[in-house]
Amino acid sequence: MKKATQNTFLSLGSNLDNKFDNLQLAVRAIDNTLGDVKKISSLYASPALGFDGAPFYNLCIEVATQLKATEFLEKLLELELILGRTRGHKKGYQDRTIDIDLLLYENKTFETAVLKVPHPRMLERKFVLLPLSEIAGEMHYPTSDKTIQECLNACPDVSQLQKVAKKITLR
16 A cells, blocks of 8 residues: 655755755755755755845655655754764854755644644745745645734745756756
8 A cells, every 4th residue: 555645845954065066965865865946946045044044945846745744854953964064062053065944745734742733933034935935826825814824924034035047956
């Protein structure tokens, strides 16, 4: 019996080394190991938020997976390590080669000791909502009657994002 496929949405970011290559490797690795990447947003340059760091490249992807949410998150964290993510002992945000956040898992809401879905800060972050609105703008946010596009329109983040000409691809 085949497992059910779940549609998930991820936010990816990088602000160290070759940001484009870091994101390209991450998207391909996700597609090769965790599920089928169905959609890839444009790439955006954004300032570091919450700390003094180099600017980020950010994008969102839709992934169809057969993994349960907690297993999916575990594999994402493993993938971050493989791709060079180091988690320092300093409190707060810091520069990173790759950051992958699970934003949405179908239209479900749940909270465990290690995972909260929808992502607890996504509605406050334009660098998440702008690329997510490209690939899921008409989707409704799980705990509201607002679409992702309407959430973007209501986002308090005033950061200026710039679309990057390069495109992330699966091939």
